[in-house]
Amino acid sequence: MTDKKNRTSIPKANKIRAELQKEISSICPFCDNSDVGHFEIHHIDENPANNEIDNLILLCPICHSKITKADIVQIEVFKKKISLLQHKDNKINSIKNAVNFNSKVDNAIVGDNINIAISHTKKIVKQKYPEGCIGFDTVKANYIGYLIKRYNEYKEYEVGKGQVNYAAFSAHLKKLYKIGPTRTLYNLQIEKFDELVNYIHLRIDKTKLAKIKGQGHKNYSCFLDYAT
Ligand SMILES: [Zn+2]
Numbered sequence: 001m002t003d004k005k006n007r008t009s010i011p012k013a014n015k016i017r018a019e020l021q022k023e024i025s026s027i028c029p030f031c032d033n034s035d036v037g038h039f040e041i042h043h044i045d046e047n048p049a050n051n052e053i054d055n056l057i058l059l060c061p062i063c064h065s066k067i068t069k070a071d072i073v074q075i076e077v078f079k080k081k082i083s084l085l086q087h088k089d090n091k092i093n094s095i096k097n098a099v100n101f102n103s104k105v106d107n108a109i110v111g112d113n114i115n116i117a118i119s120h121t122k123k124i125v126k127q128k129y130p131e132g133c134i135g136f137d138t139v140k141a142n143y144i145g146y147l148i149k150r151y152n153e154y155k156e157y158e159v160g161k162g163q164v165n166y167a168a169f170s171a172h173l174k175k176l177y178k179i180g181p182t183r184t185l186y187n188l189q190i191e192k193f194d195e196l197v198n199y200i201h202l203r204i205d206k207t208k209l210a211k212i213k214g215q216g217h218k219n220y221s222c223f224l225d226y227a228t
Pocket of ligand 1: 028029030031032033059060061062063064
């Protein structure tokens with residue numbers, strides 16, 4: 001029940017859903033069922049605030065519940081998404097290869113001073129986060145993701161496996177830094193990185209599991225170790 005409450009709605013949900021449905025060709029990518037009344041959206045990193053399309057996968061409700069119960073493990077979901085994305089790229093490539101840009105095109109422009117540019121289909125990597133925020137720095141952004149994951153893992157010890165509300169801690173951090181609902185923690189200014197890191201370190205160190213492990217135990221890699 002708390003799960004639903006903390007779930008942020010996906011911006012442009014219909015458009016994203018349509019794109020995801022195209023990606024799986026309206027067939028559940030896990031069980032190949034094409035007779036699915038309503039496909040469900042799963043957040044691959046289990047962070048419901050991360051609504052980037054690469055973090056979402058559409059699947060049937062049965063397979064979705066299998067993920068929830070860890071009958072399908074996260075790494076399998078990752079692999080599936082990657083293969084769907086590769087399949088998409090292959091489609092683009094086969095279209096590209098079907099069009100012959102050579103010979104005749106070159107002949108046609110002989111003697112022409114106008115520079116004709118043939119644009120190749122390239123995957124355009126959209127810059128998701130502007131310069132100056134944590135998301136712009138991949139290593140720092142990944143480190144924050146790593147720490148949040150570590151916190152949730154430690155919390156899992158306290159409340160039991162499957163009982164951790166993965167959205168809650170990220171939502172708490174967002175609230176702490178007054179980040180609006182349409183933005184993510186990674187929109188936080190890079191100047192706040194150290195402060196955020198120290199705060200999450202502190203929160204991990206204050207968990208029951210950290211206390212049990214004792215002060216000498218390293219509960220996470222420091223940023224320098226992580227980055228190298
Ligand atoms: Zn399925």
